[in-house]
Amino acid sequence: MSLRNVGIIYRKELTDSLRDRRTLISSIVVPILSFPLLMLAIGAIAVFVITKTTQQQQVVALIHAEQAPDLAQRIRRERNLRVVGDAENYIQRINDKSLQAAVEFPTGMEEKIRTSPEEPQTVKIYVYEDELRSSTAARAIESVVRQYRDEIVTQRISSRGLEARALQPFKTEKQNVASAEKVTGNVLGFILPYFIIILCLTGAMYPAIDMTAGEKERGTMETILASPIGRGELVFGKFLLTLTASLVTTALSIISLGLTVMAVPFLFSQLSKKFVVAVSIKAAAAVFFLILPLAIVFAAVMMALALRARNYREAQSLLAPLLFLVILPALASMVPGIELNPRLALVPVMNVSLVAKEILAGQYPWPFIGIIFGSTCVYAAAALFYARRQFESEEVLFRI
């Protein structure tokens, strides 16, 4: 195999795909831009709607308010609640969402609080479970009740000579001791491996099809086969471009995703507080070296499969199931409790997802990294070998 010839094929395919501006835009640029935009738009709408809904006045009815005039008055004074006069059909009204909650006071409540302190009084809050506005109303009512309770308790114990401080014998404080890098890494390790794997796969899909089935469809496959370039050189050149495309798409998507997250700190305020962008160069390099053989597997398998198809469309339907096969093991990084072990370290895709998670969180389990890198390289070699075999079979190349 001459590397020069491989280079020629590579350059030819590169020119070919760069020249087709339209496809380039629709299959690479648009997805890269639109995905973050979509996330952004949905995030912005969600934030807007939820703040609007929760800040809205919630409609509340009081049942037997005369039993607890003091507490009822406090609820009426609460800014976010609007108390309506009648409480008739409250169940019906909560169900059709015209009422967010109803509060029922037990008979003689405030009287009993004064006279029999041993007997706790239960205030019932009727709600529509899981409904956003109803839960907001219930939370506001609960906070009023808690405040009311604290005042009564303070009164009661001070009458016996105890200070409110006596109820707080000690304080508990939790303190994070992991470095910012580790905290961010842990969050990133949760989502990033999945994204990287899926992007590698989808990034290889289009060029893999275009350079095999697409070439057949355009009728240029025969010409290229008739040239003095060896079959191995041909496969390798095409494969390298598929790999390049896959890695470039992945890198661009990750960058665009990262920029989106950083550009909108208001949306991700929860995250960005800890977001000191702290992926070390070492971690990034390690993840890259683990992803590389996986990207090779994807590129080679897709090329081999797509070559079996007669045209672009058929190739697509052949490759679609592959996406399903990859998504679930790639999700492993998001499942709490799945930890690396020697058996899982041999499961393709899942092993990379799990070890990338560890690395991003600052852990370097070297023996596992070795096993995973080694096993993925073996899969990559097998996939490349298979692709090469496909290109040698006349049956596959000239299937009608």
Add this chain to the structure above:
Amino acid sequence: MRLDQAFVVYRKEMVDLLRDRRTIFGTLIFPLILFPLMTVGFGSLVEKSAKNVRKEVTGVMLLGEEHAPQLAQVLRNAEGLRIVPPAPDYVQQISSKKLRAAVELPTGFEAALTDGSGDPPQVKIYYYSTEMRSESAVSRLEEILRNYRNSVVENRLGARGLSPAVLKPVVAERQNVAATEKVGGMKLASMIPYFITILCLTGALHPAIDLTAGEKERGTLETILASSISRGELVLGKFLMILTASLTTTILAIFSFSLTVIFAKSYLDELTQGHPFSISLQSAACVLLLALPLAVFFSGALMAMSLRAKSYREAQGQIGPLMIVVILPAVVGMLPGVELNARLAVIPILNVSLVAREILTGNYPWGMIGLVFASSCAYAALALSAAANMFQREEVLFRA
């Protein structure tokens, strides 16, 4: 227009589509069978690992044990905790996940508790923020400390002749009054319309392209145009085929999804949080009826769009961005707090999502249903006439 002629076109397209076994297998059967199987398999793996996490005994380090022998004993006896002897490198150990958390008891802790007059002493919990197991160790520790604090408070009250009941003059208790099917259905009810929308679109995608741009690509469009069938009949026949495919995919996918959910029952329980969920025949019929104009709209619009393309691939590139336009309103329809109103009822896609959500939770706002149905029928008619219009234009049909 003769309906029997349109039907001839319909039958021809049907035969065409069914003959392409490979495509049918790849796009329809494979995902429908594989997806449930993998979900079930993966689900059981998740369940198993979650069980392992729960069974795990958490290693916690105790610093300054000598300052609080009593509390230390409580911690030692606590279930699910294993106390590790103190070591100076606890920060290191927590960061590298060898230790879940460390508790630091301040000097003179117990003396301060018995005295009770000074400032409350502070117990510190060191942990790894965002790391799941560390966070769960913290919440376990906080629970134990809370119980210990309560017992200290009780002793203090007892010394003054007060019963612990004085601390609980009032309790607020939430009670759900919404019908159980409304609560259980909440989450599913917002997901189902999203799935239906996306499925209607993706189901129509492949045939819409194949029957227009695909026909151009294969060079058979001219033949069919030259036949004695009128343009309107041709459009109607093709359109009906696309609609059939879209509805079939949707129904099959929902069917396979329900089977998955029934198999993975624990998953369903988690979604509905133990509340029974059932869809009445009436609401299912209503939702399908509302999905019909939506499917018509997608079929017509996709057909009109892909007829402009010269080839299958080009059509795909043009339609790709459309997915974003459809996904956005469908996702917004899932957000809590977005409520149907007269303005939203005329926004295509979003209106169907919102009204389907109401119907699935047992509400039938008939006025809105009518408005949504009418407006989506209007959009459907618009899309269909656009498609018919496209088929009349020579420059679209024979674009070079």
